[in-house]
Amino acid sequence: MDQAAFTLYVPGDSAACSVGADAVARQIAEMAQNRGIEVKLIRNGTRGMLWLEPLVEVQTKQGRVAYGPVTTDDIESLFDANFLHGKPHQLALGLTEDIPYFAQQQRLTFARCGITAPLCLDDYETHGGLVGLRKALAATPQQIVETVTQSGLRGRGGAGFPTGIKWKTALEQPAGQKYICANADEGDSGTFADRILMEGDPFCLLEGMVIAGRAVGASIGYIYIRSEYPDAVKTMRRAVSIWREAKLLGDNIDGSGQAFDIHVRMGAGAYICGEETSMLESLEGKRGQIKVKPPIPAIEGLFGQPTIINNVLSLASVPIILAKGADFYQDFGQGRSRGTQAFQLGGDIARGGLVETAFGITLRELVEDFGQGTRSGKAIRTVQAGGPLGAYVPVAGFDMEMDYEKMTEAGAMLGHGGLVVFSEGVNMAAQARFAMKFCEVESCGKCTPCRIGSVRGKETLDKIIAGENVEQNLELLDELCELLTKGSLCAMGGLTPMPVQSAIKHFPEDFGREAKG
Amino acid sequence: MLATRPEKQNRVRQICKEHNAKPSALIEILHQVQDETGFLPKDALVDIADALNISRADIYGVVTFYHDFRQAPLAGIDLKICRAEACQAVGSQNLAEHAKANNHPFTDAYCLGNCALGPAVMIDKKLYGRVDADRLDQLLKQKGE
Ligand SMILES: Cc1cc2nc3c(=O)[nH]c(=O)nc-3n(C[C@H](O)[C@H](O)[C@H](O)COP(=O)(O)O)c2cc1C
Ligand code: SF4
Ligand code: FES
Numbered sequence: 056m057d058q059a060a061f062t063l064y065v066p067g068d069s070a071a072c073s074v075g076a077d078a079v080a081r082q083i084a085e086m087a088q089n090r091g092i093e094v095k096l097i098r099n100g101t102r103g104m105l106w107l108e109p110l111v112e113v114q115t116k117q118g119r120v121a122y123g124p125v126t127t128d129d130i131e132s133l134f135d136a137n138f139l140h141g142k143p144h145q146l147a148l149g150l151t152e153d154i155p156y157f158a159q160q161q162r163l164t165f166a167r168c169g170i171t172a173p174l175c176l177d178d179y180e181t182h183g184g185l186v187g188l189r190k191a192l193a194a195t196p197q198q199i200v201e202t203v204t205q206s207g208l209r210g211r212g213g214a215g216f217p218t219g220i221k222w223k224t225a226l227e228q229p230a231g232q233k234y235i236c237a238n239a240d241e242g243d244s245g246t247f248a249d250r251i252l253m254e255g256d257p258f259c260l261l262e263g264m265v266i267a268g269r270a271v272g273a274s275i276g277y278i279y280i281r282s283e284y285p286d287a288v289k290t291m292r293r294a295v296s297i298w299r300e301a302k303l304l305g306d307n308i309d310g311s312g313q314a315f316d317i318h319v320r321m322g323a324g325a326y327i328c329g330e331e332t333s334m335l336e337s338l339e340g341k342r343g344q345i346k347v348k349p350p351i352p353a354i355e356g357l358f359g360q361p362t363i364i365n366n367v368l369s370l371a372s373v374p375i376i377l378a379k380g381a382d383f384y385q386d387f388g389q390g391r392s393r394g395t396q397a398f399q400l401g402g403d404i405a406r407g408g409l410v411e412t413a414f415g416i417t418l419r420e421l422v423e424d425f426g427q428g429t430r431s432g433k434a435i436r437t438v439q440a441g442g443p444l445g446a447y448v449p450v451a452g453f454d455m456e457m458d459y460e461k462m463t464e465a466g467a468m469l470g471h472g473g474l475v476v477f478s479e480g481v482n483m484a485a486q487a488r489f490a491m492k493f494c495e496v497e498s499c500g501k502c503t504p505c506r507i508g509s510v511r512g513k514e515t516l517d518k519i520i521a522g523e524n525v526e527q528n529l530e531l532l533d534e535l536c537e538l539l540t541k542g543s544l545c546a547m548g549g550l551t552p553m554p555v556q557s558a559i560k561h562f563p564e565d566f567g568r569e570a571k572g
Numbered sequence: 573m574l575a576t577r578p579e580k581q582n583r584v585r586q587i588c589k590e591h592n593a594k595p596s597a598l599i600e601i602l603h604q605v606q607d608e609t610g611f612l613p614k615d616a617l618v619d620i621a622d623a624l625n626i627s628r629a630d631i632y633g634v635v636t637f638y639h640d641f642r643q644a645p646l647a648g649i650d651l652k653i654c655r656a657e658a659c660q661a662v663g664s665q666n667l668a669e670h671a672k673a674n675n676h677p678f679t680d681a682y683c684l685g686n687c688a689l690g691p692a693v694m695i696d697k698k699l700y701g702r703v704d705a706d707r708l709d710q711l712l713k714q715k716g717e
Pocket of ligand 3: 245246655658659690692
């Protein structure tokens with residue numbers, strides 16, 4: 056009976072559902088029933104080709120055939136065209152894996168995302184899950200830390216700190232209660248990779264966390280998810296209970312004697328809680344005020360105990376590193392940026408979505424080859440790279456190679472890998488003003504330059520925009536930026552000047568100055 | 573809806589108990605109370621402070637720090653409009669102005685994780701993408717019915 060049934064995939068990812076995937080899935084099920092056809096409909100994660108969502112896939116002997124973007128109006132014609140056999144239709148895209156956007160990626164961290172049923176443990180194992188964990192359970196903590204160090208993995212949350220070195224510090228702390236915290240606050244605008252992973256392959260994050268626990272001697276983990284991601288919260292909670300039931304969490308994981316349990320916590324709408332010390336305060340039930348480092352969390356973190364805080368993608372990259380070895384992973388990338396990075400294309404872009412590829416690809420390749428320019432059809436004016444604290448890069452800078460060091464050299468930063476495209480018509484003075492306003496809204500209030508300086512910066516930009524004493528006010532703004540850069544305790548205040556000053560530098564004409572030569 | 577003060581108090585105490593009255597669970601507790609009540613009434617905050625054995629000042633400090641928590645009911649449908657950069661690039665400013673002009677109260681969100689399919693909005697915790705003025709009206713009409 057199973058063989059006769061058709062297998063179909065309609066993403067349950069919240070981005071896909073934001074443009075109608077739920078209704079499409081419902082309608083397909085209904086129409087199949089009306090026509091007396093038995094279908095097995097799987098709600099997978101997204102493949103990351105978000106402009107094609109809702110992307111419906113049909114399992115055929117040749118592989119999965121894709122149709123998209125599908126609306127409820129298309130379903131009758133899809134059935135009529137016999138799409139269940141992968142037949143042609145105006146929305147047919149051929150084999151999913153052959154779509155260039157997908158085929159040209161190097162999917163390591165996201166290897167399973169969009170392919171498996173997110174909460175099916177059998178699927179997870181069939182597609183390479185748990186191999187890394189089983190190797191880790193058979194290895195010593197030192198060996199795990201060594202492998203992660205050798206892989207060259209650096210934190211994907213923004214700062215790019217080597218993950219293995221952080222783990223080593225926590226491992227070296229005396230035995231006792233230690234914690235692993237997955238940072239799923241993903242506050243940077245223009246980023247959504249953590250969300251896609253949590254909704255599409257939640258077990259991968261759990262596996263990374265259990266391995267981290269084994270590596271440093273921690274028995275409790277927290278996943279701190281922003282409240283803007285209610286679906287991810289739900290999926291991760293269900294994933295945790297499935298793993299508890301399967302004895303992949305608990306006091307004797309997979310019969311190894313290793314103990315580890317995970318709790319899912321939800322944030323409450325504060326960007327600053329993505330900063331690690333603020334996140335720890337929040338996990339303790341307090342205001343998310345930044346704390347001075349040292350002590351670093353790996354020595355004194357949650358409830359005063361040694362704590363590893365890693366971004367979702369750092370942790371989710373660990374299973375494949377353990378499974379395939381450090382050499383396999385560090386063969387990807389260039390310089391001191393090893394492995395792959397999940398770039399996220401957003402804003403005014405024709406083909407927005409998730410592109411996981413080795414470090415070293417250029418911004419131009421990402422935006423023009425993958426992204427195919429703007430959605431509006433206008434010319435691109437700038438890309439903001441690395442979130443709200445990242446630089447605005449002009450088109451002249453698009454040959455920048457995307458790795459930690461090269462981007463820093465070019466006066467930009469990788470951050471969490473978000474790339475937001477703006478087309479002609481964007482007013483860069485308004486964007487600079489927004490950066491100051493965002494800092495005002497999200498400042499934790501601890502240091503004066505950030506708390507007061509952001510308000511002053513916003514007011515000064517208002518004057519510049521109104522054409523009042525422009526040169527004088529630009530000078531004042533520059534001084535304010537310097538104060539923010541030097542006098543801020545964390546990167547919220549410290550990096551707010553980045554979007555502001557890059558906008559002024561590359562687009563002086565928007566600030567009442569003469570355009571660059 | 574729970575009517576009387578003792579009933580409400582019992583419910584708050586029960587929620588705190590479910591979290592073992594641990595101060596570290598404060599944010600979870602506040603979320604739960606707000607979900608059930610629609611906002612965080614003063615009485616509830618006092619009850620939570622008592623149950624967790626923390627000061628009232630502490631709890632107000634937390635409630636005012638986080639953007640999610642509100643001490644008064646919402647004026648209408650729970651509508652969040654993304655005001656962050658990727659949505660700005662595709663016209664979220666117009667969308668927000670449209671909502672204002674049509675008296676749809678909303679709160680600003682700074683990224684809803686739908687940056688490739690902006691402008692993004694969230695209504696009652698459900699995400700929507702490529703939302704222009706017409707689509708927003710339509711969605712709100714569906715919710716209002
Ligand atoms: C204002 C601010 C916001 C941050 N937001 C996030 C975030 O949303 N997610 C994240 O993983 N890291 C964020 N970080 C970085 C964290 O402080 C920390 O470096 C990171 O979680 C460490 O994990 P990693 O080494 O795996 O990157 C933020 C930092 C700052 C200063
Ligand atoms: S820079 Fe801003 S956000 Fe960071 S600690 Fe200071 S006041 Fe808080
Ligand atoms: S910037 Fe609007 S959803 Fe991300």
